[in-house]
Amino acid sequence: MTIDDGCRPPADPPAGGVLVATDFSDGARLAEQRAAHLAREHGVPLVLLHVLPNDWMAALQEWLGAERPSDRIVADAQATLQATARRLQDEQGWPVHPVFAQGHPVQAIGETALRCAARWVVVGAHGRGRLQRLLLGTTAERLLRKATYPLLVVRQPVQHGYRCALVPVDFSPWSAPALALADALAPHAAVEMLHAYTVPFEEKLRFAGVDDDMIALYREKTRERAAARLHELARQRGWPPSRYHATLHEGDAAPGIVQQAARRACDLIVIGKHGLSAAEELLLGSVTEHVLSEAPCDVLVSPGRASA
The missing domain is CATH 3.40.50.620 (HUPs)
Structure with a gap:
């Protein structure tokens, strides 16, 4: 160069x-x-x-x-x-x-x-x-x-500073740095913390004959644990309840992120380069790649991960 x-x-x-x-x-x-x-x-x-x-x-x-x-x-x-x-x-x-x-x-x-x-x-x-x-x-x-x-x-024309930032959280080492980056870039924005989940082993549970009521209870406990972890991450950042909103999405993360950003009229998505499903040495996690391609708003990709 x-x-x-x-x-x-x-x-x-x-x-x-x-x-x-x-x-x-x-x-x-x-x-x-x-x-x-x-x-x-x-x-x-x-x-x-x-x-x-x-x-x-x-x-x-x-x-x-x-x-x-x-x-x-x-x-x-x-x-x-x-x-x-x-x-x-x-x-x-x-x-x-x-x-x-x-x-x-x-x-x-x-x-x-x-x-x-x-x-x-x-x-x-x-x-x-x-x-x-x-x-x-x-x-x-x-x-x-x-x-x-x-x-x-x-992607968007500039009308004002960022007002609503969506941060997908999968509790991988990329999650906390993405929240910190959202805080640094958009300190006055409301933060939408989104965790996408599926019930672990649901198909295997059904195959094993576990009834619907037990699976529903398992699903509710999964949601409760995820919600508690979201609130703990916000507490670690020192955010009051008025600063953020914790949302749980059951299903695939990539379309869930894009849909939630549109639903909440977010003007920024802050996402890590990788997550639980992608090794650091790969080009991009598939979720991040999908969000970059389909997001209706600006996207900030965080390179950082928390140390083990």
């Missing part, structure tokens, strides 16, 4: 803020606006990154040969980045630090996030051209697999 010093201040961008990646598309503009709102709300720096893919430039050079349009394309991208930074700064009333990079988008985002010690990395749910697959295909999986930073995927 190369960074062009002509498109940013001589010093490295300030650390500890919000990094937003843009390809200048409409989807990226939503991400830019949300990132600027977050930076202003939390009083932290805002870094605006544009990556010009090297493989795209190489393919263009191969097709056009001696015409060598690369310098012109780089200059145009830099000028567009500067104009975007000025427009965003004027609209949001918050300083913007533009950074231009050439390389692989996933690597460039990761390296810039590391350089900036980014608190949150923000991207749009849809992009332009090759980058349209950022959160629709293998690029997204690579980005999320490698991410050691919270990744916010933006």
